Structures are given as C-alpha cells and as structure tokens.
Amino acid sequence: MPRRNHHSGRRGMPKKGASKRARSAAVWEPRRLPDDGAAFLGTQVETGPSWDYGAPYLVRRMGASAAKKYYICPGCNQDIPPGIRHIxxxxxxxxxxxxxxxxxxTACWERR
Incomplete structure (x- = not known):
C-alpha cells in the first residue's frame, strides 16, 4: 500500500510538491478572542444586580487556587483576600x- 502524505488530507495545508510561496500562505492564524473574558470556559450569562435593573451579566466562578490578589466586593464593600473562591x-x-x-x-452575588 502506498504511503500517504499526512498533510494532504488537511484543509488549508499545501501538498508535498507545493511551492514555498504556497506553503507560507497556508500558515494558520488563531482567531482573536474577546478581550472581556467572555470566551473563557465556564462563563455564563446571569441576571445582574438590582441596582443595574437586572441587566444581563457575564459571570465566572474563580476557584481558591486562581484567586491571587485582594479585591473589594461591591456587594458588601469588604475585602476578598487571596485564596478565597469568589465570583x-x-x-x-x-x-x-x-x-x-x-x-x-459568592454569597453577596447570590443575594444581589
């Protein structure tokens, strides 16, 4: 059985005998993701706080290992220290x- 060129079956990839120009033109560029973080796995749409009249919000849950800095919670105006899971x-x-x-x-977001 003849050996197949593993690149010949991929879309956008040049065949073995393609010119150097064709090979350089087939470079794959990743698409740009939104800067606001909406593309992160686990981002959900939820109803926002009452002071924003329930506008839709994008929400991500941050695990304790991902929480590296201090933040101020807008729900209670208290610190969220590093190592605490939050929204x-x-x-x-x-x-x-x-x-x-x-x-x-998390509790402040739930009672928003």
Whole structure:
C-alpha cells in the first residue's frame, strides 16, 4: 500500500510538491478572542444586580487556587483576600469590557 502524505488530507495545508510561496500562505492564524473574558470556559450569562435593573451579566466562578490578589466586593464593600473562591461578573453589553469586571463574594452575588 502506498504511503500517504499526512498533510494532504488537511484543509488549508499545501501538498508535498507545493511551492514555498504556497506553503507560507497556508500558515494558520488563531482567531482573536474577546478581550472581556467572555470566551473563557465556564462563563455564563446571569441576571445582574438590582441596582443595574437586572441587566444581563457575564459571570465566572474563580476557584481558591486562581484567586491571587485582594479585591473589594461591591456587594458588601469588604475585602476578598487571596485564596478565597469568589465570583467575577461584568455587564454583557458593556462597552468597556474587562474594565467593568468586579469580584464578588459568592454569597453577596447570590443575594444581589
């Protein structure tokens, strides 16, 4: 059985005899992800706090091992120290994107 070129079956990849120009043109570029963090695995849409009239918010749960800094919770105005699991939430339709992210205690987010 003849040996197949493993690149010949992939879309966008040049065949073995392709010119150098064709090979360089087939370089795959990853698509750019949103800067606001919406593409992270586990990001969900939930109803926001009452003072924002229930606007949709993007919400991520941060585990204790991922919490590396101190944050101020907007729900109780208290510290969230490093090593405490918490919620990161920001308005879905915000024009400022990641600048609007806020870190909440889990309990404060639940009673928002």
């Amino acid at each position: 990161v939430a920001w308005p879905r339709d915000s024009l400022r994107g990641s600048e609007d992210r806020r870190h909440w205690h």
